[in-house]
Amino acid sequence: MKKLLMLLCALLLTLPALAESPAMAPELAALKTANEAIMDRYGLTLPALGLFDAHVDLCGETAIVTYRGGAVPESLTGAYIVIIAPHGVQPMWTHDGSLVPWQSGDLASPVWGMPQLQTYLNASASERYALFTPYFPQTLDTLDEFEAAGGSYHDVTSANRGAADSARALAERAVTALYSLTEEQSAQLSTYAGDTRMVQYPDGHREWEVTVHLEDGSTAETLFWVVIHAETGLVENIVISSGGVG
Amino acid sequence: MRRFLLILLIALLALPALAEDAPAFSQDALLLQSANRALEARYGLTPALLGLFDVEITHYGDVCAVRYLPRSRPHPRLTGEYLVLIAGEQVQAMWTHDSVDPAVWQGGALTSPAWGAPQLLAYLTAGSFDREYFDEPYYTALPPDRAAFPEDGFRGIEYRTGDLTEQEIAAPAAIGRAAVQAMYGLPDAAAAEMHLVNVVKYIRDDGYAVWGVHFYHSTEPDEINYVVRIDAESCEILTVTVITGGIG
Structure with missing residues (x-):
């Protein structure tokens, strides 16, 4: 039966009219629309599309297609997104509105558009590592690399306890404000000196990292990881986590 | 000692900003x-x-x-x-x-x-x-997820290793070629130049099967690889992936 179906498919494909429109999954039809949209708006070519990892999400009548950096670091290429809604197709790029000039194709530009991607693609595969990695931003993936670049971590000690206590109190207020917690929930927040540390980054700026615990009795513990700029007190990020296993 | 003083200074400088009541958010x-x-x-x-x-x-x-x-x-x-x-x-x-x-x-x-x-x-x-x-x-009770392929439980039978015949792969190869052509609007000449690298039939324990068809297109200045996944029963094209820019 399956062989018969495959044979039927093959036969159908030999008919010119049907051969041009093979049956595509809805995700694939969305990807095709999105490909055409970013090729049209940003001048990306087919080989350039192959440098990105595409992902399709279908949300009811709306499809969202994202293109993330693959072969070339995303910090250079940026990411593309295409929103396909009943009222239209909207392609966007993370470098939209950037004032950094990249159109000349300068590889030293922190923004790589199609001209830079074309230069990358024009090189042979064996040359690419030597030719282009000098332009790729350095990453500090390991602790050793981070420390070698001048970064460091500092636990709470008697020397910084006062500032750490202030950071912990601010972190609790920030969680309360950001998640609109009730007074009762806010009273169930807690922080610990052992879950607090200061990070000094290689560029010199410092951040407090504070873990805030919420145990409201109705569900399991919820954790909030709060990042605070040590000098300005700006709450830069809050990452929430719940549902641990084991 | 200098490090200690530095940390103390930073901590003191940080206090006023952190002590304010209303948090300022990025x-x-x-x-x-x-x-x-x-x-x-x-x-x-x-x-x-x-x-x-x-x-x-x-x-x-x-x-x-x-x-x-x-x-x-x-x-x-x-x-x-x-x-x-x-x-x-x-x-x-x-x-x-x-x-x-x-x-x-x-x-x-x-x-x-x-x-x-x-x-x-x-x-x-x-x-x-x-x-x-x-x-x-x-x-585990959900119907097979076609999009989340490959996943555990699949075994593959390959054309390249001689485990599939020319006749068996003819249909998926034709569908795959048509899919790439339709997806990227390739002219007939370009589609004809695509070299079939391999065809794999991935079969899951429950019998669900997916064809994986890999094409190689030698173009200037570089090659383009295409991988097409096809539902073996319905012939629906599940994914078409284009890959370029390899190193080495």
Whole structure:
């Protein structure tokens, strides 16, 4: 039966009219629309599309297609997104509105558009590592690399306890404000000196990292990881986590 | 000693800013707050439930996309993924299960193919020791997920190793070639130049099978690789992937 179906498919494909429109999954039809949209708006070519990892999400009548950096670091290429809604197709790029000039194709530009991607693609595969990695931003993936670049971590000690206590109190207020917690929930927040540390980054700026615990009795513990700029007190990020296993 | 003094100085300098009452949030934190509120308003996701997802904020010019990515538990097929788009005052919250009738999941049935707030709450209240296998009976009962291929349980039979005949691969190869041509609008001449590298039939334990067809196109200045996945029974094209830019 399956062989018969495959044979039927093959036969159908030999008919010119049907051969041009093979049956595509809805995700694939969305990807095709999105490909055409970013090729049209940003001048990306087919080989350039192959440098990105595409992902399709279908949300009811709306499809969202994202293109993330693959072969070339995303910090250079940026990411593309295409929103396909009943009222239209909207392609966007993370470098939209950037004032950094990249159109000349300068590889030293922190923004790589199609001209830079074309230069990358024009090189042979064996040359690419030597030719282009000098332009790729350095990453500090390991602790050793981070420390070698001048970064460091500092636990709470008697020397910084006062500032750490202030950071912990601010972190609790920030969680309360950001998640609109009730007074009762806010009273169930807690922080610990052992879950607090200061990070000094290689560029010199410092951040407090504070873990805030919420145990409201109705569900399991919820954790909030709060990042605070040590000098300005700006709450830069809050990452929430719940549902641990084991 | 100098290091100690430096830390002390930093700590003292940091005190006034941190001691202020109202927290000052970064732009991303405020956008996250807007996105969280949109999800709570539309889908009933409380902070504890939001904590089941990893959040990713990306700026596309004036538009900000806040994506809530599921972790391994509960199973991503049940939870789906949330996305909030923020453009100025406009905030639009979406869910990959939006096509599922809310009546199916709002009652809290764990057998629902979409796990919304009620199911996530049940998962959380199960306690950390019981969570590990809490969702297993439910995601394993879902129909085969074609998009999440390859996954465990597939075995492959390859043309390149001689385990599939020319006759057996003729149909998937033709479909694959037509799919690439249709997907990328290739002219007939270019489609004809695509060299068939391999065809693999991936078969799962339950009999579900997917064809994987790999083409190589030698172009100037570089080659382009295409991989097409085809549902072996319905002949529906599941994915077409283009790959370029390799190193070495």
